[in-house]
Amino acid sequence: MFFSRKAKPLIDRVAAILASYFSIEADITAQWCADKLDADQAIGDKKADNTKADHETPSNTFTINLPFCYKTQQATIKAYVLEALKGELTEQQLIVSQHIASGETKNTAVNNIKNIIAVASGKGGVGKSTTSINLAFALMQEGASVGILDADIYGPSVPIMLGNTDAHPHSTDNKHMQPLSAHGLVANSIGYLVPQEDAAVWRGPMASRALKQLIDETLWPVLDYLIVDMPPGTGDIQLTMAQQVPLTAAVVVTTPQDLALADAQKGISMFEKVGVPVLGLVENMSYYQCRACGTKDYVFSKDGGEILAERHGLPLLGQLPLDITVREHADAGTPLLVSAPESPLSESYREAARALSMQLALTVAPRTQQSKHIKGDPIGVNSKL
Numbered sequence: 325m326f327f328s329r330k331a332k333p334l335i336d337r338v339a340a341i342l343a344s345y346f347s348i349e350a351d352i353t354a355q356w357c358a359d360k361l362d363a364d365q366a367i368g369d370k371k372a373d374n375t376k377a378d379h380e381t382p383s384n385t386f387t388i389n390l391p392f393c394y395k396t397q398q399a400t401i402k403a404y405v406l407e408a409l410k411g412e413l414t415e416q417q418l419i420v421s422q423h424i425a426s427g428e429t430k431n432t433a434v435n436n437i438k439n440i441i442a443v444a445s446g447k448g449g450v451g452k453s454t455t456s457i458n459l460a461f462a463l464m465q466e467g468a469s470v471g472i473l474d475a476d477i478y479g480p481s482v483p484i485m486l487g488n489t490d491a492h493p494h495s496t497d498n499k500h501m502q503p504l505s506a507h508g509l510v511a512n513s514i515g516y517l518v519p520q521e522d523a524a525v526w527r528g529p530m531a532s533r534a535l536k537q538l539i540d541e542t543l544w545p546v547l548d549y550l551i552v553d554m555p556p557g558t559g560d561i562q563l564t565m566a567q568q569v570p571l572t573a574a575v576v577v578t579t580p581q582d583l584a585l586a587d588a589q590k591g592i593s594m595f596e597k598v599g600v601p602v603l604g605l606v607e608n609m610s611y612y613q614c615r616a617c618g619t620k621d622y623v624f625s626k627d628g629g630e631i632l633a634e635r636h637g638l639p640l641l642g643q644l645p646l647d648i649t650v651r652e653h654a655d656a657g658t659p660l661l662v663s664a665p666e667s668p669l670s671e672s673y674r675e676a677a678r679a680l681s682m683q684l685a686l687t688v689a690p691r692t693q694q695s696k697h698i699k700g701d702p703i704g705v706n707s708k709l
């Protein structure tokens with residue numbers, strides 16, 4: 325009965341310590357704390373999701389169960405809490421773990437996929453696909469199971485960035501596809517299925533139907549996050565896709581330039597219109613840092629993403645530099661975060677991924693509806709369109 329008398333106050337104190345660490349409300353952080361001797365009090369909305377972790381926890385321990393992915397920071401969080409508790413818990417007694425819950429969706433959710441996140445941009449060429457793939461790997465490195473769906477029907481670039489352009493998904497029943505896997509990331513793309521020239525001439529309904537098939541007919545493993553690299557723009561096609569896919573949330577990528585920001589604003593409005601919460605903005609190509617002297621040049625203007633985010637009351641999830649290595653890794657099909665995980669650039673993506681994951685956990689309600697796999701028509705994207 326190690327904690328029996330102190331359990332409540334300890335939970336409250338750890339919650340307050342976490343609140344100060346993350347700079348957020350204490351009453352939310354209280355939900356993340358559980359004392360093994362009082363495991364049923366894993367308080368709040370995430371209770372059901374926490375149950376598994378609680379049962380696996382050894383006795384006489386105190387568990388912090390984060391509802392977002394923060395794996396690379398767990399040791400730091402643990403040290404921070406232990407230090408703040410001034411010896412009240414030993415290192416062995418404090419466990420920091422994470423369990424990502426399924427977020428609510430407007431449309432019936434897809435079985436196996438806890439959260440589908442659209443990465444969109446109002447304007448082409450701002451680095452949406454590059455950001456999507458790097459965020460996907462960053463989320464993985466933060467401990468999440470992640471897939472990527474290349475919905476950029478008119479310019480699928482996921483196969484290039486993963487270095488597997490000649491690969492094709494297999495099917496054993498001619499109805500469902502096994503997604504491809506590259507460096508642990510599961511992926512599917514129209515680029516694996518049809519020659520680009522074919523997809524490039526599809527009209528809106530064909531494109532959105534193809535996307536729906538890719539979601540419904542891919543045998544996704546259990547995923548915490550499926551990142552959907554959307555086609556650029558905010559036209560009818562994007563709107564239909566945003567409505568058809570059971571999206572949990574969206575992220576909008578922009579450069580700091582006025583022109584891109586005006587389009588990013590349209591992107592935010594589009595998701596608002598279809599009731600998909602926007603988690604925040606990612607500003608790409610924020611600056612160029614000279615390798616020789618370290619000077620930062622704001623090639624595409626400065627602070628644009630921050631101003632737009634403020635205007636919409638959204639967080640700026642990340643600011644990524646214009647850097648030749650980002651482009652080189654994308655072109656070579658050697659993902660940056662896999663090839664150079666320790667680089668400051670990779671850390672910038674992980675920082676954005678942590679912010680994204682945390683924002684989703686804090687702002688999107690946990691799923692209450694039963695998820696159902698909606699089986700579409702058999703595969704045959706080409707012949708049917």
Ligand SMILES: Nc1ncnc2c1ncn2[C@@H]1O[C@H](COP(=O)(O)OP(=O)(O)OP(=O)(O)O)[C@@H](O)[C@H]1O
Nearest residue numbers: 448449450451452453454556645646647650651654
């Ligand atoms: N931060 C960056 N630093 C350097 N190059 C970048 C960066 N982000 C993207 N790029 C490069 O810019 C080009 C466009 O990027 P990407 O294809 O990701 O943009 P997109 O918004 O998805 O484009 P599209 O509108 O065609 O879908 C690519 O050559 C990519 O390698």
